[in-house]
Amino acid sequence: MQRPAACARIALLSALLLAAPVQASAQGATNTQLFAQAAKASLDRNFASPAISYLLMDGSGNVVAERWLVAADRDPLAVSKLNSAQTPVSPGSLVKPFLAMAYGEQHGGEFPKVHCLGTSSRCWLPAGHGTLGLEEAIAQSCNTYFLELAAGLDRNHAGQTFARYGLAGPDAQTPIESLVGLGTGWRETPLALARAYLKLAKERQHPIQSRIAKGMLDSATRGTARGVGAALGRDAALAKTGTAVCSHTPRGAADGFTVVLYPADQPRLLLLVRVHGVTGAESAKVAGAMLRSLEATER
Numbered sequence: 001m002q003r004p005a006a007c008a009r010i011a012l013l014s015a016l017l018l019a020a021p022v023q024a025s026a027q028g029a030t031n032t033q034l035f036a037q038a039a040k041a042s043l044d045r046n047f048a049s050p051a052i053s054y055l056l057m058d059g060s061g062n063v064v065a066e067r068w069l070v071a072a073d074r075d076p077l078a079v080s081k082l083n084s085a086q087t088p089v090s091p092g093s094l095v096k097p098f099l100a101m102a103y104g105e106q107h108g109g110e111f112p113k114v115h116c117l118g119t120s121s122r123c124w125l126p127a128g129h130g131t132l133g134l135e136e137a138i139a140q141s142c143n144t145y146f147l148e149l150a151a152g153l154d155r156n157h158a159g160q161t162f163a164r165y166g167l168a169g170p171d172a173q174t175p176i177e178s179l180v181g182l183g184t185g186w187r188e189t190p191l192a193l194a195r196a197y198l199k200l201a202k203e204r205q206h207p208i209q210s211r212i213a214k215g216m217l218d219s220a221t222r223g224t225a226r227g228v229g230a231a232l233g234r235d236a237a238l239a240k241t242g243t244a245v246c247s248h249t250p251r252g253a254a255d256g257f258t259v260v261l262y263p264a265d266q267p268r269l270l271l272l273v274r275v276h277g278v279t280g281a282e283s284a285k286v287a288g289a290m291l292r293s294l295e296a297t298e299r
Contacts, residue, residue: 039294040065046293051276052286053190055085059268061195068190068274085194088168088187091257092242092280093141095181095188097200097212098165100134102158103149104208111211116144124243138215139223141241141280143180150179165196184245194272197259201238201267216240217264224281228260231288237262239287241280256283262291 039056043065047054053068068085104111111134115121118128121144129142137145155172158179162169170178170186178185188196203209216238219225225239242257256278261267271291275283 036064040067042293043067043290047286047290053274053276054290055190055194055272057194057198057270057272059198059266059270061198063191064269085190088189089255089274090181090184090187090244091190091193092181092244092255093143093146094193094240094242094257094259095167095179095186096141096146096242097138097216097240098162098167098196099146099149099153099158099179100138100212101165101200101208102161103153104211105161106154106157107152109207112148114142114145114148116142118144122147134211135215135218138212138240139218139221141219141224143182146180147176150176153179155179165199166192167196168192181242181244190272190274194259194270197240197261197272198267198270201261213238216261220260220264220284225258225260225284225287227281227285228258228288228291231285231292232262235264237291238264238267239284241284243280246276253277254279256280258284258287260287260291 043054043056044067050069054066055063055068056065058064063085066085068087070084070087100111113131113133114137115131116123116125116129119126121128123129123142123144125140125142129136129140129144132140132142132145136142159169159172167188174185175183177183200209201213204213217235219241220228220232220237220239221234222229224241228237228239238261240259244255244257246253246255254277256275257280258273260271260273262269262271269291271287273283273287273290275286
């Protein structure tokens, strides 16, 4: 079940972001600025760890607040000079929905059923996921499933799909694994990734996008991003996780990414989080807690 009070508070706060453009009023602009200031203050106060980078946007793709650390450094002045959500990163499995989009466009909206054997079929889950379709593959971020999609992709045409979402996509010469977010062959800026997800969510009335959104809803409820659902409530948000090779200093075993669109039915906020040294599933817990903390900004 959702937490009505918490969800209502966040909905009220995010609604302020939409009021100003419609009325074009000075009061609306002031409310938007106040929300942005309060949101950043809340997130920076409650999630001050240099291991956490975030990008918060409204539903129109405007940046509300951000702290994206290109390098984790003990010198705070050195870190501040390297803040940039426009520096390309390897986002791991966050690219999978766009691979699915490209595959669906090339195959008439039809997707296969794939049997995941786990380690032997190159999935992150040793025991495997069994047989699964698109929605479950997104929810569980199954490498085996998306490697199967990548093998059936015309990469030139896929590049056109990626570009339509504002993404650079992987170089044509990179290994096929890059198409599913393995390795470092596919790099995107956090800003471009966030806006690509917003565009995808706005197109969910179309069949392929609708199925991708369903997979993200399931991810937040019972998949790799279930930490988001635990914080915000069932069916409250769309989410996707990614576990990537650490690309900054000091080097960690991995970087965990989570993107959350809230609320699920008509996203007014997007939060993209990277947590140094953890998996995507662990970063989802942080992302959920960050969105919950925003309710305090109304007081």
